[in-house]
Amino acid sequence: MRTRVTADPLAVVRNLGVLAHVDAGKTTVTERILYLTGATYKRGEVHDGTTVTDFDPQERDRGITIFAAAVSCDWDGHRINLIDTPGHVDFSDEVERSLRVLDGAVAVFDAVAGVEPQSESVWRRADRYGVPRVAFVNKMDRAGADLDAAVASIRARLHPAPLVVQLPIGREDGFRGVVDLVRMRALVWDAGRPVREEPVPRELVEEAWRRRGLLEEAVAELHPGVLEEFCAVPADPARGAAVSEATLVRALRELTLAGTGVIVLCGAAYRDRGVEPLLDAVVAYLPSPLDVPAAAHAADPAAPLVALAFKVSATATGRLTYARLYSGTLRKGDVVLDAGAGRTERVGRILRVQADRHAEVDRAVAGDIVALAGPRSARAGATLCAPDAPVVLEPPGSAEPVVSVAVEARRSTDAGRLAAALARLAEEDPSLSVRADAETGQTLLSGMGELHLEVAAEKLRRDHGLAVTVGRPQVAYRETVARGVSGVLYRHVKQDGGAGQFAHVVLDVEPLDGEGFEFRSSVTGGRVPREYVRAVEAGCRDALAAGPLGGHPVTGLRVTLTDGATHPKDSSELAFRAAGRLGLREALRSCAMALLEPVAEVTVTVPDDAAGAVLGDLAARRGRVSGSATRAGTGPGPGPVGGPVGGPVGGTVGGTVVVTAVVPLAELFGYATRLRSRTQGRGTFTTRPAGYAPAP
Template sequence: MRTQLSRTRNIGVLAHVDAGKTTLTERFLYLTGATHKRGEVHDGTTVTDFDPQERDRGITIFAAAVSCDWDGHRINLIDTPGHVDFTDEVERALRVLDGAVAVFDAVAGVEPQSETVWRQADRHGVPRIAFVNKLDRAGADLDTAVASIRERLGTVPLVVQLPIGREDGFTGVVDLLRMRALVWGADEALAEGPVPEGLREEAARRRRLLDETVAELHAGALEEYCARGALGAATLAGALRDLTASGEGVVVLCGSAYRNRGIEPLLDAVTAYLPAPTGAADEPFAGLVFKVQSTATGRLTFLRVYAGTVRKGDVVLDAAAGRRERIARILRVQADRNTEADRAVAGDIVAVVGPRTARAGATLCDPGAPRLFEPPRSAAPVVSVAVEARRSLDTERLATALGRLVEEDPSLVVRSDRETGQTVLSGLGELHLEVATEQLRRVHGLEVTVGRPQVAYRETVLRGVTGFVYRHVKQDGGAGQFAQVVLDVEPLDGPDGTFAFASAVTGGRVPQEYVRAVEAGCRDALAEGPLGGHPVTGVRVTLTDGATHVKDSSELAFRTAARFALRDALRAAEPALLEPVAEVTVTAPDAYLGAVLGDLSSRRGRVTGTTARAGTTVLAATVPLAELFGYATRLRTRTQGRGTFTTRPAGYAPLNGG
């Protein structure tokens, strides 16, 4: 079991959209013999982008799991989406991975979503290696891309290769550990040989720089470097593995996935530097559900096994729900295909059939040894559309279909509008909702009418109030209710979505169990703000005093008092409306710069930076999300189809700059 674990790698491929993640995954599968034909994104023939919408749109939407074998190792790989609207798919995948390959475009370097997924991996403590892709493109430059990794990601790049040739003439790399040249011929066959004479001096310089950088970060390497003035290949490789695991540095390799150059050494790096999973077969079974998928043949529950063994026919416990489920089948998954297995052990990533209600984030475990893993968190939705069935007879079918969508994608939220009675679907962006509503049509066979997108507003307070007194008294013939609370309310600096509560009550004037009830009542009040019933954020509440009644005080009375007290205090604290904003990166030819700037200004955009790049300009701007609906069409029109843009959430800002 220990040997099996040591030769397993559970990794993800992370990147900005169009950096080449899916193409790289296809090359992994082809080179390892897992597939016999190379899939291409532009032909719609990839293994992992198997959903019709992914092939139509040419992007990854749903995280897909595949496996392959390389050099005696089993590599379980998840190809993740690169578009910001599907960040939640990345979040759920990262929760169950032991390592990742971060892919960067050799021309663009670190792009907005590259940074987003990197921070997600930081938060989950997932070790990474980097692959600078598309070195065959015009304008590609490894050093520039590496500089952006250093500056924008705040990490130490440990570059272990030197490109041979530039742009269209890129043919191979120098392996700086072994000081050997790896060259791919016209037939894509790999040939190994001595370093080309014209690159020997530069290769030696870069190897010295690599030795020095590693010695500065790694105590064992420093000892050898001080003794010998250089690092041996074995010491260097061991230090690179340690630095990858600790996150103190990131190993950087390069190549061209499309031309099949640089893939073999990258696979070697996956097995050499990324960690094996931890776990023990002799412990009770425990695993985390990270994805649920409805298929024509039934419901698939994707599971990372962290401990023990689960076998076909076992009864397991959904720990949070307290429900027992039977494992009817265990499947080894290869994107949309699978093979039957009798069991899964610690370190495995599999799909199981049988659990009927387990959702993403659920812990399945041995009923005799309950345990609970922390689930992946879902981002709060920022865009909503009204959805209704075109035929009234399909209303019930629509409700069922929406329930399945939410079950598969927890970042989608369905609610009923209290004023209009409409069904409202909320998600992380316009494209996210487009994909979801298209699923209703394609997968569930429903004709639906979709309203115009609306953003999700928030409310906050601009100034504080102190000593706000509220007394709750209720007497209706039975046991009464009495509670008095005194609150201070003030704006809270910090990340969006925050709320802080504290008690400054002295002398036991409010017992501790009632203090907890006050906090719960305040959280109740934050669900609907005074301006438009939007959730309230960025508020600090302090309970400073209160009063009780010997008979009529209770937790319910104090929770009720706190809810009404904060509701009224928010009105007195100068509430303000917040709108979601996005960081927008626009790339357009210089000739259209004026038109792009004018359009951004008309959308209340604020330009935060510009970068010139070979006849084009890259603009960074902050724009209210509500102003970005339909922006793709407008940008194409104003740049004759030559402009592109990407977005990522940038939190909330006062509406109209107030």
């Protein structure tokens, strides 16, 4: 671990996340970062269940990350606050909440698979929050690993300008190091030894200078300063470089912060190769809290407190609220304002977080990510600020649940405990929702997928000691208008002594392209006052909660208020809201309605000899195949060590087929078991939400 003295304490802070598709190796990358920085003294392994960040028993049993975990470490005189995020699509809301408070990210890609569905999904989320990233192509030691192919998939599917700053030394099992194209040096790792710096291997010198030239050209296309130097200074025949190292480093940082380009590094984290230069890139290229445009004006420890709560967790010692401080200083015992709820909370303790371990500190300052003990009601997305300087930050978005199960306690005496436990689960994870079915009286737990609900049910059993019965998963359907109606008149009149209620509305209903709801008014002459128009809209929104086909939420329609009438004494906003609600319900019963079901994009990877059976099974599940590609297999031996990237590897011994299809979510329950049986355990699949489609 290296040290360096830097004057500004905020300039040496890096708040970053590790993002990836499931099984790309991001937890292993995190574990190697903690080991190399001295934060841990033993390498944690996913397959052994010894990782620091996957500390929950379910994570260790399943071998995947389920809950975002925060850890801290030091490298090169910098403080790195790191959040290891889940890669499975069912837990994408954990990624969303983490991205909201991060300044930068490391995106991890599999060197064989390249960009996979969930890595594309989290990349888009990072785009939405403007989070700068560096890319790390992992598993370069695997058979079939190809840096050039992975970079090509980044360029094609994610559309940034990939700026490759390394050249691998060796291929597949022979991968042993990289050439740093910025400083033109070789970094080599031998088994059990730290990284060793060497001259560029003689057989790679020509290829390294060629790729350095390609890097300079790519940067010059994006950065005016580099373009000027690139055109003004001819390449040095002895060095082959037209741009100085200092200019190139400065430009790479500026392009990363602007999101114009993404620096690409490579390595094999499991074998401890490539992690040190990744840490150097995090320090050199990713932003500090001072570099984040949205918070640059407020990143001041002396300013009023502004913090965003992004995660709530129940522990054996009490409730913890994880928060990112954007400005100000928070001290133990301070009273803070939950700006959205209008309540004040007292902070009893401030904790530095190391996954499931905590160290108490007296204060936290702008740029810190800490856990707070004391706030009892602040939820994920709440803004915590100084009581005399209220401000509300934009909370992270949350997706609507698409799958539900009925949950009930096996013992009737546990019904109250179950209700309290479900409420706590929903508080910790906003992507879970709990409601009572009006028709059956059952308690329904809704989430993002089958695995999401399995994990929640297991938490009820393990953490809360409840014996529960869980029903078969049911998808969340929607209803939409296929053919509308015009001129639906509804008169709301109620008289039961005293002031009555009177509202008269005329509504047109028509389909709307896509999902959502649109309301407008064409009433003229003041026949319906403006405040009553707003009440009609609110009533219409109330009516969208349950449609006429099966009581499902209604989406994809436009409602126009075309006429109406009022009474001088009995009209009120309450009356017009009731008229809007009841009038739209009557109108929907006259419309031609259609049922929508959630669909998912499924990517199935299978041996080519099993492709026919898999395609037939997808067709039986009402799947629509949108594409397929064949990947050639490789021979048992790696190519020549030090050979050029993308060169021949070996003979083809049987490839795999990657099939992409859109399948109704209801047809995917139990698909994992069916796929294993049809492919003798060799097939894998991933899913991601693809919206809604008409149901048969």
